[in-house]
Amino acid sequence: xxxxxxxxxxxxxxxxxxxxxxxxxxxxxxxxxxxxxxxxxxxxxxxxxxxxxxxxxxxxxxxxxxxxxxxxxxxxxxxxxxxxxxxxxxxxxxxxxxxxxxxxxxxxxxxxxxxxxxxxxxxxxxxxxxxxxxxxxxxxxxxxxxxxxxxxxxxxxxxxxxxxxxxxxxxxxxxxxxxxxxxxxxxxxxxxxxxxxxxxxxxxxxxxxxxxxxxxxxxxxxxxxxxxxxxxxxxxxxxxxxxxxxxxxxxxxxxxxxxxxxxxxxxxxxxxxxxxxxxxxxxxxxxxxxxxxxxxxxxxxxxxxxxxxxx
Ligand code: MLT
Numbered sequence: 001x002x003x004x005x006x007x008x009x010x011x012x013x014x015x016x017x018x019x020x021x022x023x024x025x026x027x028x029x030x031x032x033x034x035x036x037x038x039x040x041x042x043x044x045x046x047x048x049x050x051x052x053x054x055x056x057x058x059x060x061x062x063x064x065x066x067x068x069x070x071x072x073x074x075x076x077x078x079x080x081x082x083x084x085x086x087x088x089x090x091x092x093x094x095x096x097x098x099x100x101x102x103x104x105x106x107x108x109x110x111x112x113x114x115x116x117x118x119x120x121x122x123x124x125x126x127x128x129x130x131x132x133x134x135x136x137x138x139x140x141x142x143x144x145x146x147x148x149x150x151x152x153x154x155x156x157x158x159x160x161x162x163x164x165x166x167x168x169x170x171x172x173x174x175x176x177x178x179x180x181x182x183x184x185x186x187x188x189x190x191x192x193x194x195x196x197x198x199x200x201x202x203x204x205x206x207x208x209x210x211x212x213x214x215x216x217x218x219x220x221x222x223x224x225x226x227x228x229x230x231x232x233x234x235x236x237x238x239x240x241x242x243x244x245x246x247x248x249x250x251x252x253x254x255x256x257x258x259x260x261x262x263x264x265x266x267x268x269x270x271x272x273x274x275x276x277x278x279x280x281x282x283x284x285x286x287x288x289x290x291x292x293x294x295x296x297x298x299x300x301x302x303x304x305x306x307x308x309x310x311x
Contacts, residue, residue, distance in 0.1 A: 009246040009248055013249050014046070014047040016074065017050055018041075018049045020038055020239075021075065022052070022053050022079075023055065023059035023063050023077065023079055025053055025173050027173030028143070029148075029192035029193040031053060031171070032192045034051045037106060037260045037261075040256075040263045040265075041256045041257065041260050044256040044260070051078075053171075055143075055170030056144070057090075057144055058082060058143060058144030058145045058150055059080075059082040059083075060093060060095075060146050063083065064095045067095035067099040067100060067243075068095070069242045070242070071244035071245040073249035073252075073253060075242065076239060076240060078106070078237065078238075078239055079237070079240065080148050080235050081295065083238065084097070084296045085146060086146045089145050089309060089310050097293075097296060098243065101242070101244075102240060103253045103254050103257065103288070104285055105291065106238060107236070107270060108276070109191060109273075110208050111148065111235060112190075112205055112208050112214075113152075113205075114179065114186070114187055114188075114198065114204060114205050114206065115179070115204040116182045116183075116204070117180070124223065125226060125227065128228075131162045131186075135163055138186060139166075139186070140167065140184065140187065140188075141167050141175035141176075142172070143168065143169055143171045144169070147171075150168075151299075153166065154308050155233060155302075156188060156223075160228070167184050172189045175187055175189070176197060180197060191208075191217065192274065195216060205219075207222060207226050209231065210232065210233075214274045216272065236291075250285055254284070
């Protein structure tokens with residue numbers, strides 16, 4: 001009986017559309033990854049996989065909504081490194097990291113330090129000199145405390161010892177509009193959102209945040225090579241279901257996610273955007289669970305040292 005019931009859910013799952021909550025505004029990097037993956041999963045699962053944007057509080061509003069959803073596999077969360085930093089940034093978080101089932105890692109994404117068109121500094125070294133001289137006069141766009149752009153900005157301010165003026169948005173999609181329009185000076189955002197603007201000459205690009213250069217943005221030096229020696233941040237994305245979602249349903253979602261990551265169309269779109277599907281040996285729900293635990297532990301001391309809290 002136990003075996004039969006264990007597999008029972010997945011036999012009929014999914015029997016209706018699935019909602020994937022992206023905890024940031026449409027048009028940003030998380031949304032871009034989600035829509036690519038959702039399109040492929042719709043085909044594999046035979047039901048609409050619908051992306052719903054729920055912005056606010058650096059991604060924690062959308063995550064909190066999924067943490068409280070019915071654990072039946074029909075409400076999922078697609079989130080990034082913010083799932084690991086929020087527990088240290090928010091002392092009154094309305095959910096715990098353990099309120100989710102991990103359904104698999106998706107894609108590791110480099111970040112780029114970019115500025116409004118016409119920003120004065122020419123090189124990343126000039127930017128560092130400029131922010132040290134101008135401090136709060138320099139505005140920095142992000143998607144709220146807990147977002148990837150917030151984490152990168154926090155690391156940049158700590159590494160340069162400069163307090164920039166932060167301008168928070170519902171996502172770096174809208175933030176990018178203001179950067180291109182010259183309303184804000186600087187932003188650190190994922191290549192999935194910045195590659196098009198950089199190649200289109202709409203923003204000034206200075207460096208990448210990864211240890212190695214990004215092949216699709218060969219002209220950009222790394223921040224490490226530019227003097228910010230320990231600066232390294234790669235944004236990773238994962239799929240989650242509410243805790244208590246049956247394991248065989250999670251397994252079916254994880255399997256459909258794997259098909260998406262093996263889809264040549266998804267892989268080539270990822271490559272255009274400076275990223276790639278997660279390596280095959282890192283795609284299981286169990287690997288994702290351990291990786292998330294390790295990331296929470298990794299970022300806790302970094303956030304405490306920076307002394308940045310949301311509440
Ligand atoms: C977004 O999707 O808007 C970004 O991931 C927000 C962020 O984390 O900076």
